[in-house]
Amino acid sequence: MKKNKNTIQRFSKVWLSAFAFATILSSCTDLEIEQTDSNFRDANDSSFQGVTDPQSFVDDIYNQLRGQIGDQANLYALSEVTTDAALVPTRGSDWGDNGIWRQLHQHDWRPSHQFIENVWNQWNNTHFRAAQVLSDLTQADATLKANASFLRALGMFVILDNYGQIPVRDVTATPFVDPEVISGQEAVDQIVSDLNDAIAGLPTVGPGSGVGDTNSPLIKATKASARYLLAKVLLNKHIYLKTEPATADMNQVITLVDAIAADGYALEDDYFDIFKNTLDKETIWFIPTAVGNRIWNGLHYNQSPEIVGGGWNGFATLAEYYDLFEGDANSNAPGSGQEERRGVVPNGGLPVSQVDGGVDVNDNNIADGSSVGFGFLIGQQFSDTGAPLNARSGKPLTFKRNFVDGNGNPSLINNDETTGIRVIKYNPRFGGQTEHEIFFRFSDAYLMKAEAMFRAGQDPTAMMNVLRGLREATPFSSAVTEQDIIDERGRELYTEFWRRNDLIRFGQYTKDWELKTPSEVGNDNRNLFPIPANQLILNPNLVQNPGY
Structure with a gap:
């Protein structure tokens, strides 16, 4: 039997009550859920009447992305810490957390891993709520429906990509109806269909439109962001179908990227400027969430303490990942032969007048945080005044290539404060908690x-x-x-x-x-x-x- 894609969305029943509770407690949204919304229906009541305030409802789905993208755990951890690009060793007792971080890098996770459960719940919640807006019972205009199509596609894409199967249910069904499950071709077709609807109904917005403004059109989906996500789905389609890449899909990826470029998006030639809260040609979609997790989770406790009290000394990268870049294997100081993207470790801070938006709380004419480098931090680190920094032990703060325990053996436990090359794109000199994280570029x-x-x-x-x-x-x-x-x-x-x-x-x-x-x-x-x-x-x- 053919299903109406605007009324069908199947969803795990446990998420309904969990989401309702979370919404009641949430302090980061102004959404007021009416009793007619399905999240507050009696478990035996299937009389979903549609979302009563679809504009606020869609706004709140976008607002929830702030936590889902800005977090250092959950989707970010599954996407980065499970790879060669990031790891979180245990330093003394710091970042032990019962092994939750180490398991990801070691590929030793279990079905009960908290981040795996959280991603499942969060992104299934995203596509289910979007489906409520897409229901024929919800009176929403074409632009809201297009945004909901994009959000449903995004939520389903994350679930398909990470778990290979998507539970979905009819929004009018009671929570006791077992959700159906889609995967493979059916899942891809649903996502592609939603994205084509989104492309048709979303506005055309060029690069740099209102970036830095919380009402920016780039905070919500545009034709460019929907095309980007569709290209991402098609590029990975053969993985989901367990086939070889189809030339037709690859040609469509090319066409979609060309259409994004036709809207004015282009490469920038100052790499780290892209990650400032300023106008640029590269940003297709950013999330207005604080970038503090990307700054502080890798910096040492003694780095830039005047901003947020210093770093958290956790995240780092493997030497083999650092070695993908051109330059000296043991130094990233100025003149180390590095390419721009590998960044640089400065030997001190900069005058506040030379840093856009720079702050000088110490009143020493040096921009706070400007001694923190860009890209990959290795070797001796310096204070804003140019003094070599020390670790809390009093020994030089020199970030090292290897992860070793107290006996010098390779290990993810019993590391000291200096093991591991640190990675940073969003720099504290431009603000320690700026709400501007790029998601599509x-x-x-x-x-x-x-x-x-x-x-x-x-x-x-x-x-x-x-x-x-x-x-x-x-x-x-x-x-x-x-x-x-x-x-x-x-x-x-x-x-x-x-x-x-x-x-x-x-x-x-x-x-x-x-x-x-x-x-x-x-x-x-x-x-x-x-x-x-x-x-x-x-x-x-x-x-x-x-x-x-």
Whole structure:
């Protein structure tokens, strides 16, 4: 039987009551849920009457993304810490957390892992709430429906990409109806259909429109952001279907990226300026959420204490990831031969007059946080006055390539305060909690086009060299390979949510890397996360993914 996509959305019953409780307690939204909304229906009542205030309802779905994207745990952790790009060692007792961070990097997680459960609940909630707006029972205008189509597609994409199957239900059904489950072609078709509807109904908004303004049109989806997400889905489609990449899909990716460029989006030539809260040509969609997690979770406790009391000394990266970039393997100081994206470790701060929006709480004419470098922080770190910083032990604060315990053995536990190269794109000199995190960026779309060309039998070397030229990197001297493309994505898009997705698409997510559990190397079952155990009990239509 053919289902009406505007009235059908199936959803796990446990999320309904959980979401209602969370909404009541939430202090970050002005949404007032009416008793007619399905989240507050009696469990035996199937008389969903539609969303009574669809504008506020859609606004609140967008507002919830602030926590879902701005968090350092949950989706960000699953996307980055499970890869070669990020890890969180235990330093003394700091960041132990019963092993929850270490398990991700080691590929030793279980179905009960809290972040895996949270992502499942959060993003299923996103697509279910969007479906309520898309119901024929909800009186919403075409633009709101288009936003809801985009949000449903986004939520379903995250669930499909991470778990391989999506529970969905009719919004008019009671919570006791077992949700149906879609996967593979059916799931892709639903997401693609929603995104085509979104492209048709969303506004055309060029780059830089109101960036930094909480009412910016770039805070909500536009035609460009819907095209970006559709290109992302099509680029990964063969992974979800377990087939080879289809030339027709790759050609559509190329067409979609060209359409984004036609709206005015383009590459910028000052890499780290992209991550300031200012106008730029690269930002397709940003989330107005504080970027503090991206700044402080890797910095040492003694770095920039005048801003938020110093860093949290957790996140770092592997030396092998750092070595993807050009430059001295043991130094990222000025003049180390590094490409622009690898950043630099300065030897002191800058005059406040030289930093856009700089703040000087110490009244020493030095911009707070301006001694914190960009990109990859390795070796000796300095204060704003240029004095070498020390760790709390009194020894020099020198970030090191390796992760070792007190006996010098490779380990993710019993590390001291200085192990691991730190990574930073959003710099504290521009604000310690600026609400501007980029989620969709044109250089990603540009590299998606290059990859699609490659998979369709074309040569993208010239266009990739355009990007490398802007990033002050040596151009490729011969036709690019598949490894060149994945490495270039790693250099361009670190900390931007895409490393896991990329590694899976290139068949490298299960490769060996430092401190991964040896028995998990080559275990393709880890390409999907497990379905949370409680969801399997509540919904018999779900089937646990292989290996769990």
